[in-house]
Amino acid sequence: MSEPSCFTNRVAVLATMHYKEKVIAPILELELGLKIVVPPHLDTDRFGTFTREQPRPGNQLETAQLKAQQALALTGETLAIASEGAFGPHPQILWLSCDREIVLLLDQRQGIEIVGQTLSTETNFASQTIASYAEAQAFAAKAGFPTHGLIIMSDRDTKNSSAIYKGIRTETALYEAVKQALAQSTTGRIHIETDMRAMHNPTRMQAIAAATEDLVRNIRQVCPQCGCPGFAIVEALPGLLCAHCHSPTRLTRSVRYECQKCHSSEEVLFPNGLTTADPAQCLYCNP
Template identity: 55%
Template sequence: MANVNEWFKNRVAVLATMHQKERAIAPVLESELGVKVQVPANFNTDFFGTFTREIKRLGTQIEAARLKAEKALEITGETLAIASEGSFFPHPAFPFVSCDREILLFLDKEHNLEIIGQEISPETNHSHKTIKTVQEALDFAQKVGFPEHGLVVMVSVKSTDHEEIFKGIDTEETLIEAVETALRKSPDGTIHLETDMRAMYNPTRMKVIEIATHNLIKKIHQQCPQCFCPGFDLVERQSGLPCGLCYAPTSLILLDIYQCQRCNYREEKRFPEGKETADPAQCIYCNP
């Protein structure tokens, strides 16, 4: 099977979602791989964790996506599944900037393949605030792209009771009602307001999911040079790029190692960043 599409063409790909992620994912997968994307009915992904923290995520981001994909296959009887999982945290290079990391896990039980695409983007409205008044809520809403982007109102940031959490707020009327209700329930006169990061209430996040889907397609089309299996991907990075002045090894990346998950063929790619030496400023000997 030299052509990647022959591995997946005309197969049903089950998308493990309840948050309308098919709007971003399905068109890309169907046009690029020839699969037919289906969303299982009544599939509750909240079981695997919620952004509002009343249900803790099961495992790491990748582990949670894998669990969702496996469950979708279990309940449908299909052999091909896709699951998405998002996470929001300070950007690795810019700690004061919040970023969105979207993982797409592609699980093929027929060929025993797992391929992961991702996107890390600073494009997010992820935000929260403690407020005391309806006007403060309206001011916050204006800053985060409401009503196109939904909001969540919580009596407390530690709320786990469903009666103290109001999700999917996308009109001024429902926002005011939720804020007034939460303030009446609040023991100290303050409540917690945050952006609703579920995909169907967050078009900015939905765009990042689409970008991650294209990254997944790229990974799938990376075929093993030996057996042509899809998903020939990076498994290890090794430092040691030599200093341009003294040629001592530095902490910068010297080579990337790719491996096939089917035949285990490995290939080293030297100088993956396009530079054969490091700036002496990065050398512990030239710049101790």
């Protein structure tokens, strides 16, 4: 890996209205020499809200791309950064919640985009139906309140909810939100959930920082042929041989890197440091 100089002293617009610059800007400015600016009139909520009033217009990557493109259109710059988070069950451990964060760099000057990402099980993502302030307090204690914000709704379905209270960070605000939501509820029960917006969720901010650091690593992975940054893995190839019977398994044997500029590629064996697979992972030894 070598240090790309194509970003030094360039202005990069960061598409956020939730103060993500607090963790993204220091990393990119220090590691890449970028000058991060936040457009003052960019409404990223138009690209989806966690409280479901506004659906996300595409998948996670597509939404980050739309945010970055909008930031460039507003400012006339050629370099943008955007991030997008998604919360739900872990893809392999379904009973465990996780936070997948991506941070995208879109460079119109070079015609490239580079993505950093992380999958973290360190998240307070949760929701519950409650009927009293005591139940709200119990939920809040598990959610890391008051350093982490909460949201109260009279109904989980945003379209049916007559009241939505976001960014709750004090006992007084929590009490008032519960009181008012219960008064407007037709069932005597209301909905409480963690506020996953970055400025109300320090744990999520840490995951965004980790995804930003991954972005830096990917930027520094330059094409050996043309020097373009972002020489990224585009394919994982299975077939790692079983240590006992030497049959191919589904585990990754190699990965293929490809340059998005000149399209040269390179296959790297044993990316996980394993030259053979545990027989427990073999369909022949452990059918």
